[in-house]
Amino acid sequence: AEVLCVDGDFSSIVFPFLERKAIRVRNVPLAALAESITDDTWLVVFSHVQSATGQVADVAAILEAAGAHETYTFCDTTQSAGVHPVDASLFDATVCHSYKWLCSPRGVAFLTLSERFDAQLTPLQAGWYAGDDVWKSCYGPQIHLAANARRFDVSPAWPAWVGAEPAIRMFSELDIDEVWALTSGLGDALCDGLGIPQQHQAIVTWADPDGRDLGKLIAAGIKASGRAGRLRASFHLWNDESDVAAVLAALR
Ligand SMILES: Cc1ncc(COP(=O)(O)O)c(C=O)c1O
Known part of the structure; x- marks a missing residue:
């Protein structure tokens, strides 16, 4: 296959x-x-x-x-x-x-399965928590696994x-469309400030092969990461325009 x-x-x-x-x-x-x-x-x-x-x-x-x-x-x-x-x-x-x-x-961590795919899979790691009735599944040798995807649960x-x-x-409870509009909007604002094409993403990356830009952000107390030769800056709920400005100031 x-x-x-x-x-x-x-x-x-x-x-x-x-x-x-x-x-x-x-x-x-x-x-x-x-x-x-x-x-x-x-x-x-x-x-x-x-x-x-x-x-x-x-x-x-x-x-x-x-x-x-x-x-x-x-x-x-x-x-x-x-x-x-x-x-x-x-x-x-x-x-x-x-x-x-x-x-x-x-x-x-979470797993979801469609019914048709679930039918193809074997719960190789099943233990008591994969049982149909968890507290009645603590001791073997009988196994009564949950009929649905819960049979893939691990303890x-x-x-x-x-x-x-x-x-x-x-x-x-949040409106995730709104969260995406905010975070990807901040990403685009950062791209504008950097003079690179907008990425329409909450994670903005650019080439930083020697880690020089990442070093500048770290020195300014800004948390970002270096991945696969690129600097990776991410925006979430708690970020705003002042964070975009702080990144641009640190890179100058
Ligand atoms: C796409 C993706 N999947 C999974 C993970 C986490 O994997 P693990 O649960 O093995 O730590 C990450 C972490 O960065 C990820 O980016």
Whole structure:
């Protein structure tokens, strides 16, 4: 079976397929993903928003091509949930680690499955928490796994969930279109100030091969990151125009 992935996508969603020798993994640039799906493609795997560049996938085109070739779809929403609108029900599978834009402690991650894809999968890591009745599933040897995707649950890292619950509740009450308008608007304002084309993204990146720009931001007390030879600056709810001005002043 062929699994189609994106050049430079986050390794956590690519390495598991590369490890399975029976699976043929093909990589293409994000912009060519939809047109690269063929009848041989069993699964198309991509991040909704790319970690290294902030680029947003053309979900409509990918879904249309996947539908035409009866290809399952797997979307990683780690870099979009909480900042960009996303509808998990559009995909056969989504995964999301909530420690990015959803501002949760590390260790709270989500999986969604369509019924048709769920039917293809085996819960290899099932333990008591995957049981139909969790507290009646603590001891074997009988197993009664949940009938739905909950059978893929693993035992929760409890302290992380204590922090995730209020954080995710807060995001669920927000208008995410509004959050995206604010954050991508700040991204465009930064692009204007830098004199580079607007990226229409909450994550703005530019070439910084020697890390000089990143060094200037760090020296000014601004948190940003260097990824794949590029500087990556991100805007979230708590940022405003003064942060754009601070970045531009630090880079001068
Ligand atoms: C697209 C994407 N998926 C997943 C992760 C996190 O992966 P893991 O849960 O293996 O830490 C990240 C982190 O940057 C990411 O950008």
